[in-house]
Amino acid sequence: MKSQLTNAGNTIVPAYLALLARGLSIVKEPSAFTESGMIWVAEDTTTQFSAEDLVTLLGLVAMQETRGAGWQASDEEIESFFAKYGVP
Structure with missing residues (x-):
């Protein structure tokens, strides 16, 4: 049987811990956006x-x-994605 992971309230702390394990500092800040x-x-x-x-x-x-560092999708990758899944 496959294990299943779904974004829910019980994933918040594990996500925080995974970020810390990667050596990142984490803060929560005000944002007008x-x-x-x-x-x-x-x-x-x-x-x-x-x-x-x-x-x-x-x-x-x-x-x-x-x-x-070049995480952005190329035009070809974008076109392929939309061809497969449609426009969001």
Whole structure:
């Protein structure tokens, strides 16, 4: 049987702990650009990440770890994604 992991309330602390395990410092700061008025920020000596929640923040870190500094999708990757899944 496959294990299952779903973004829910019980993933917040594990996401925080995973960010700490990567050596990132984490703070929660006021933000005029979010619905909650707060934003999570994680950073190391070279990069700063920010998101409205810790699971999304961990996703950004994982994206950069996986794709590197050139994390952005190419035009071809974008077209392939939309061809497969449609426009959001």
